[in-house]
Amino acid sequence: MKEIIFQALPQLFTLENFVFVNLGIFIGIIFGSIPGLNGNLAITVLIPFTFKLGSVPALLMLTAIFFGSNFGGSITAILINTPGTNAAAATLLDGYPLSKKGKTRKALDMALAASTFGGLVSALCLLFFAPQISKIAIHFGAPEYFALAVFGLSVIASVSGRSILKGVISGAFGVLIATVGIDAVSGVTRFTFGSLQMYNGIKMLAVLLGVYAIAQMISRVNGTEEEEAGTELKKADPSDRLTLGELKSTVPTILKSSAIGAFIGAIPGTGGAIASYIAYNEAKRCAKPGEKFGEGELKGIAAPESANNGATAATLIPLLTLGIPGDAVAATLLGAFTMHGLVVGPKLFSTSGPVVYAILIGCVISQIVMFLQGKYLLPLFVKITHIPQELLTALLVVICCTGAFSLANSSFDVRVMLIFGCIAYFMQKVELPPVPIILGIVLGPIAEANLRNSLVLSDGSWTIFFKRPICLAFIILTFVLIWLLKKNDKKQRSMEAEFLKKYGENTEK
Known part of the structure; x- marks a missing residue:
């Protein structure tokens, strides 16, 4: 391990990487701080433009966008009572009341410190635990990979909104899309309809751009995307800064909430939003006499911010070690890793060790860069939130079309992007979640290929999946995960209902 780290350091500490990490954090904070945009949208839009970059600078920038956007969501949560990201919904509960007291800068400083x-x-959890998990997973065979893919598909339950059935329908549609093209096993063409351009399948990035970017732009044009238009940002007293004593008083809360975030983030299908609610409730439960949560309590900012940022890099643990994208952002980053020649999963650390360690260490450095940018560029980020929404929408559509065309210098991918954008938009209108489409596209081929290989090994017997302990464990975990997700979903809805009742409907992005 030490040798690989020493090989990784020269790949990491370059001027190019420093520039792209800073750029990623900057873009992430901007996209996170503007309601209606998010880090996943920024990552999706920029992936096509990273093709000519090396894998290390490209992936460092994309992961930095992810980290920066989580902090960015707290800016508008504190300033205008509207979270820039779903993960920042709990931050406004004490952030906005503190801002209304004229202590905006103190609230933002607290959010920045906790986020960092x-x-x-x-x-650090990603850096130290991911390689150890991969050492176990490297012994997986085809049956284990199939069970693992099925376990990953169960994550659909967490992104299905109010109906798992609708999520399954969306996921099945994604699996169907993944079958388009030439079958790698039999060589038979499937669902190409005589089009030579479809022989190689439908590019996942074109679908990503349509589902995540174009659908959102259509929603914004039609006014279905909620915005906080015409709201004035409150200016803080320059002398009102977070003191060292105030920071020390929140340290136990930050430590506990960070641990909660890292643990929950490592579980597929959870993420920062759930972590922030749980951490906030835990901080509130342990409140001392005189601490008034909901009225501008600093611990009420520290808990959700340290938890939702504690979940960020941890969500990459199942992705890098098992090849399972735990949420929508992880699914997008899976596409980015694949496009740069890195096959995520148990063999990633053995086949691309130095590159992966460079990225993991870069994730640690990204947090420091985020702190420095938040400390010195905060006034600029606040001003950027005033950019007209119409201008942003038009600019993003142009960037998306350019990115889709650059995938293969073909207008076919642009058409695919636009078609899937329209499909995703209409799915949203009938409350069919579009995110499971991506999970289906990613995990469907893995499940299919390893199912067929497993049945070949067992002469067509399905008992192979129940005779191998790891397979059986993943099958059991699949049902346990679905049950836990349903339980957590009910708990989160009750929390959100309570928050909405008390603070209005600005807790939804």
Whole structure:
């Protein structure tokens, strides 16, 4: 391990990487701080433009966008009572009341400090635990990979909104899309309809751009995307800064909430939003006499911010070690890793060790860069939130079309992007979640290929999946995960209902 780390350091510490990490954090904070945009959208839009970059600078920038956007969501949560990201919904509960008291800068400083510490804990967990998990997973065979893919598909339950059935329908549609092209096993063409352009299948990035970017732009044009238009940002007293004593008083809360975030983030299908609610409730439960949560309590900002940022890098643990994208952002990053020649999963650390370690160490450095940018560029980020929404929408559509065309210098991918954008938009209108489409596209081929290989090994007997302990464990975990997700979903809805009742409907992005 030490040798690989020493090989990784020269690949990491270059001027190019420094520039792209800073750029990623900057873009992430901007996209996170503007309601209606998010880090996943930024990552999706920029992936096609990273093709000519090396894998290390490209992936460092994309992961930095992820980290920066989580902190960015707290800016508008504190300033205008509207979270820039779903993960920042709990932050406004005490952030906005503190801002209304004229202590905006104190609230933002608290959010920045908690976000940085939570992010560092998460990145360190990724750095130290991911390689150990991969050492176990490297012994998997085809049956284990099939069971693992099925376990990954169960994550659909967490992104299905109010109906798992609708999520399954969306996921099945994604699996169907993944079958388009030439079958790698039999060589038979499937669902190409005589089009030579479809022989190689439908590019996942074109679908990503349509589902995540174009659908959202259509929603914004039609006014279905909620915005906080015409709201004035409150200016803080320059002398009102977070003191060292105030920071020390929140350290136990930050430590506990960061651990909660890292643990929950590592579980597929959870993420920062759930972590922030749980951490906030835990901080509130342990409140001392005189601490008034909901009225501008600093611990009420520290808990959700350290938890949602504590979940960021941790969500990459199942992705890098098992090849399972735990949420929508992880699914997008899976596409980015694949496009740069890195096959995520148990063999990633053995086949691309130095590159992966460079990225993991870079995730730790990204948190420090985020702190420095948040400390010195915060006034700029606040001003950027005033950019007209119409201008942003038009600019993003142009960037998306350019990115889709650059995939193969073909207008076919642009058409695919636009078609899937329209499909995703209409799915949203009938409350069919579009995110499971991506999970189906990613995990469907893995499940299919390893199912067929497993049945060949067992002469067509399905008992192979129940005779192997790891397979059986994943099958059991699949049902346990679905049950836990349903339980957590009910708990989260009750929390959100309570928050909405008390603070209005700005807790939804």
